[in-house]
Amino acid sequence: MKVLVFGGSFDPVHKGHLAMLRKALQIIKPDVTHIVPAYHSPFKAKSPTPFKLRMQMARAAFASLGRRFVFDDYELKRGGKTYSYQLVQYLRQHYGKPEIYLLVGTDCLNDLHTWKNAPYIFQHATVVAGRRKGFAEHQADFRHIFLPGEFPKMSSTRVRAHILASGTVPKDKVPEAVSKIIVKNDLYGLQVHRWLKAHLKPNRYLHSVKVAELCAILSDIYEVPVGKAVQAGILHDAGKGFSGEELAAFCKEHKIKIPYFEDICRFEPSLLHSYVSAWLARHEFGVKDKDVLNAISEHTLGSLKMSTLSKILFVADISSKDRKYKDAFVIRTLAVQDLEKALLYAANRKLWFTIDSQKWLCPLGIELWNHLVKCAA
Secondary structure, three states, X not given: OEEEEEEEOOOXXXXXXXXXXXXXXXXXXXXXXXXXXXXXXXXXXXXXXXXXXXXXXXHHHHHXXXXXXXXXXXXXXXXXXXXXXXXXXXXXXXXXXXXXXXXXXXXXXXXXXXXXXXXXXXXXXXEEEEEEOOOOOOOOOXXXXXXXEEEOOOOHHHHHHHHHHHOOOOOOOOOHHHHHXXXXXXXXXXXXXXXXXXXXXXXXXXXXXXXXXXXXHHHHHOOOOHHHHHHHHHHOOHHHHOOHHHHHHHHHHOOOOOOOHHHHHHHOHHHHHHHHHHHHHHHOOOOOOHHHHHHHHHOXXXXXXXXXXXXXXXXXXXXXXXXXXXXXXXXXXXXXXXXXXXXXXXXXXXXXXXXXXXXXXXXXXXXXXXXXXXXHO
């Protein structure tokens, strides 16, 4: 008896999953196929998306491909982390030593030797892999089958980042049935966009989207997790809907500690929006990542100890595609080549904008400029 097994977080299911499973069904011709959503993958943080919804997305995407499908909640019943060798054990006990075919993407194929109790998997299952474009194959000393052709280079991480950045589900990557579940349940940041639209002016909301999109591009270049970059970008101006007086009152009410607070309140209270945005990110949207929160609070005035993510957001804020002044294109172009030079240029422009507007210069901005000049020397 042939048993095809396809496990994963499915957070969400995308068309790459669908294409690979369809081809595997054609080649392996299994008697039964088990779709096994992960409860908690050993290689990832536990998904905040409820298991029930990820199983629902898997059913919606895969059910039409074959009649002998088992949408298996084995990992949910176990709770905690489940390893692939345990899944193989379970299927052998259930079916009485079947031929097991384990479907995986080539992004994890070369790491299979590091999986827990890998020899047991190799002894009792045949690995079935779908090649993605750019895959560099290593010599494999276990039973494996490569599906013919190449499959779309997609990932659920990228799909989630796209949704969080844009507020839309990409039709070219997500099956329509899955998209409906995402929209119905406000998954992957759709609720963030609804909140921003309700609290920001249309041009400010558009700016937030464009900053998030640029953060995503720069995150690839400078090896920052795209989810963190997009999260910082989309939320960086969440507090922009407040007036200066409201920002000051908000900071006092919530006891937000801000350098030069009294001077900022007196001369340029709008500068407080970055600190309020960080507070909202944490308390309104549940962001716990300190790197993301610091990047949001530092995106206007910077700091002397900026992380790579903070630098990306600082640069993206002043050079996103909605910015119409001539230097925006220069900074944006420079950013994909040399982040440090782009940061220096961006800090320069911010200072000159402030001087040209005859506004108060916050000492934090001056400190950042002097620090960057020293570093560049």
